[in-house]
């Protein structure tokens with residue numbers, strides 16, 4: 285048996301081409317596009333942004349796309365656009381990056397959290413309906429880690445209760461479900477396009493919809509220089525100033541990157557998909573470790589944003605996922621225990637009075653309290669998953685080394701049991717910003 289690197293043995297991943305993980309992949313067209321904007325002094329104009337929007341909408345087969353300065357803003361605009369307002373409630377998963385839902389508080393609405401499915405880590409359709417009240421306006425769901433949520437069932441629930449659906453597809457650019465693209469199932473889809481996401485253009489976001497009213501309300505909310513596009517009379521009557529006091533225009537240097545990205549992203553997605561599948565094919569027979577991956581018919585993983593593994597500690601005599609990851613890191617492979625921290629555990633949703641109202645901002649009517657409402661799957665997930673390398677190229681030799689590192693640690697896990705100090709549960713991360721793939 286080989287000696288684990290964490291105990292002084294030889295590291296498995298002994299060489300690495302830094303381009304394997306470099307992201308986004310920058311090409312000449314991006315550079316030229318950015319320089320053009322810079323030299324024209326067109327940073328705050330919107331000719332290139334509109335071109336990018338048309339391309340993004342066409343790619344998704346939808347009528348409208350509206351660029352934003354980040355994904356957070358696009359989600360807030362979507363909430364306003366579907367009518368989320370003071371006193372309303374939205375239902376969202378707790379297992380996500382905060383920008384899926386925190387903006388609702390600023391709009392005067394409350395967030396009610398639902399649990400996730402332990403296989404997909406997306407919102408569990410069985411945990412939604414009993415949380416619906418006469419105040420519920422929308423379900424804001426996430427296609428987490430590139431997997432499209434169970435849209436058949438979620439759309440049926442929304443129809444039955446007359447709720448709006450906002451899809452946060454920030455992890456799932458190009459992901460499919462029944463051969464249909466993430467972001468096109470609900471009333472409106474929003475995407476972060478920031479630089480570590482799958483479709484990366486810089487600090488930017490985009491909203492897509494087929495609903496003219498949603499599109500116009502989003503323009504009304506955060507894009508006052510585009511109020512000339514408003515056609516609905518009641519919306520146009522408010523034109524001139526951004527009604528929410530928000531200016532969410534996309535930076536044109538990002539839009540220029542986006543125009544170029546649209547051309548090359550499908551090929552990049554295909555290569556990443558081949559690389560990730562190759563990695564997982566090499567680990568098929570390792571008990572206790574398997575991919576977090578879409579399995580619904582006609583589904584795909586897009587660019588496999590932030591790929592993770594399921595980790596079954598029972599297969600390793602209870603070895604913590606942290607200790608497993610430490611050993612894997614020592615072998616030279618990326619391994620990040622857990623995933624986003626559960627939002628409902630943060631005092632923002634239970635104790636904090638943001639606006640000085642004399643009670644917690646997210647306090648629900650009828651004495652309901654999200655913070656004490658347990659979400660057992662969400663709360664237990666940190667010990668059962670870890671982040672794996674996000675390969676950008678199908679460079680088999682290098683992928684084989686990373687897979688060999690996992691196989692070595694898994695085969696020698698007994699050597700790690702004595703040094704396992706991680707007896708208490710840990711809570712994951714509030715954001716993805718410290719994570720390097």
Ligand SMILES: *Cc1c(COP(=O)(O)O)cnc(C)c1O
Nearest residue numbers: 354355356381383384454476478
């Ligand atoms: C990144 C992200 C956002 C926010 O996007 P920004 O562009 O960073 O503002 C929203 N939701 C999810 C799930 C994300 O991962």
